[in-house]
Amino acid sequence: MSREPMSRDENLRNSRLVFYENDVQRLNAEIDTFLELSKARCALLVDRDGHLVTRRGEPVRTSEETVSALIAGSFAATREMARLLGENEFAILFHQGTRDSIQLQLIGERTLLATLFDGRTNLGMVRFYAQETAGRITDVLHEIHSQNRSADLNADFSSRAEDALDKLF
């Protein structure tokens, strides 16, 4: 399979993300501002693989991990549909419920911003501010990725995790 040189986004997509505390603080600050302006209930920043990066605002009623996995799955399915229809991708998804609604927005190449909101605001407000916030978060993520950082896990992390799994079953 011949591949062209990886773009910045592709590079970001293919490498794993390591988030340090100040990274997440910066992301949190952007999302807090977004929530305040849009009046949305809560926002989840989800890695495209389905891992939750951070959640701000009101807690989700159910498992955040599960919601994150479903968000990523939903987006992945829609992207495939977009390709079949000749689009690169659908960058924004919206699911409307009777009480709560959710908007999913692609941020960069591998992160999704899921915004839960109710009748206190409306889709237009959420979409408008999410668009701006997406640009800002993209900048932060690129900055995070551009730094050459390693995951400084403990040397015995692997063996201790195996022990934990042994104890589990």
Next chain:
Amino acid sequence: MVQINFAQKSVNLKVVYYGPGMSGKTTNLEVIHQRAPEGNRGDLTSISTDGDRTLFFDYMPLDLGTVAGMRTAFQLYTVPGQVYYNSTRKLVLQGVDGIIFIADSSASMVNQNLESLRNLEENLNEYGKSLATLPHAIQLNKRDLPDAMPVEELGRLLNPHNAPMFEAIANTGQGVFPTLKALAASVLKNIMNESGQKAAAYQPPSAPAPHTGAPHARPSVPQRPNAPAPVRPTAPFPPAAHPPGPMHGLQPSYPHLSSPAPMAGGFYGGAPAAPPMGHGQPLHAPHAHAPGGMQLAQPGAYGTGTPHALSQTRSQPRPALSLTVAKPGAPPAPAPRPQRAATTQAPAAGKGRAHASKAKPAEPQKTSSGKFTPVLIMGGACLGAVLAWVLMNVL
């Protein structure tokens, strides 16, 4: 794709159960869900058809608790096995850290097993991965079937990379956990290799010399698990080393933006003043002007619950996102009003609408300069002359 989040002190790994349809992938996950301690397992979520066939994926988070200061969790997924679900199957593989291939031991399923394995390799290649380097384990399920093929034969066909291989009868739980543990060990070792920034390829732990000759020369014969895993009650399990509070460990509240920190140069130029809605103090950010950011084009809508018309300029990098909090009595910032029409308008809030078109035309600021005084004098003089002429002619 491993996610290491030092802010949340968490490590997340993605494991996918792959294999042909009806080989027992979902059953594996169900057994894990049944036997995992309550505090360590998340909900088992299935996106399946009415006939209980997996349509998209099954998903279950498995929390190992805090390991070396990091909350470590495996995100376990299955894929739909049917051939015609390949597009969704491929999607689930995105960012995978380890694969458990569930093979059906029945002789009648050998072709389906091979096809699924080939399909797995193809799909992995699309993500730039390969079974040769990706941690994986193989489970030979349904060993209780009368037509189950010999383990050696299946190993020769399905395990060219000498990955750990296990016999299983998943619906009784047998072999489920040894497979998961072996795969987890491989994935965890792989993380540590990557953490050391070593580009070394993944080496299966049970294979002292992978790729040595034909697959028949595979030195390690798959070991049958010691004993069928009995159904264990949850009570004897030690309490999970779990952070207090909800399982997912995130703080339920967030800092409101009523921070005392000065936030000049607001990017958005202003926030719609809305009634308090449980999000803390309503914000007032009028007239903020940030070069290269969002500029307030119509400050007059402020405080009415309607959003502002905003114009966006992006010629410069985005400034730090912040809000300008209005100080009581503070004069509005001298925001230069853009001459051109606003390119972006904030959407309507509630029933209010942004009326950018209703902006009043600019009026000359009579009080600010004396350049209109001569005009007024001349006008008055002319008017007086006309009146005088009328009076003289009429009277």
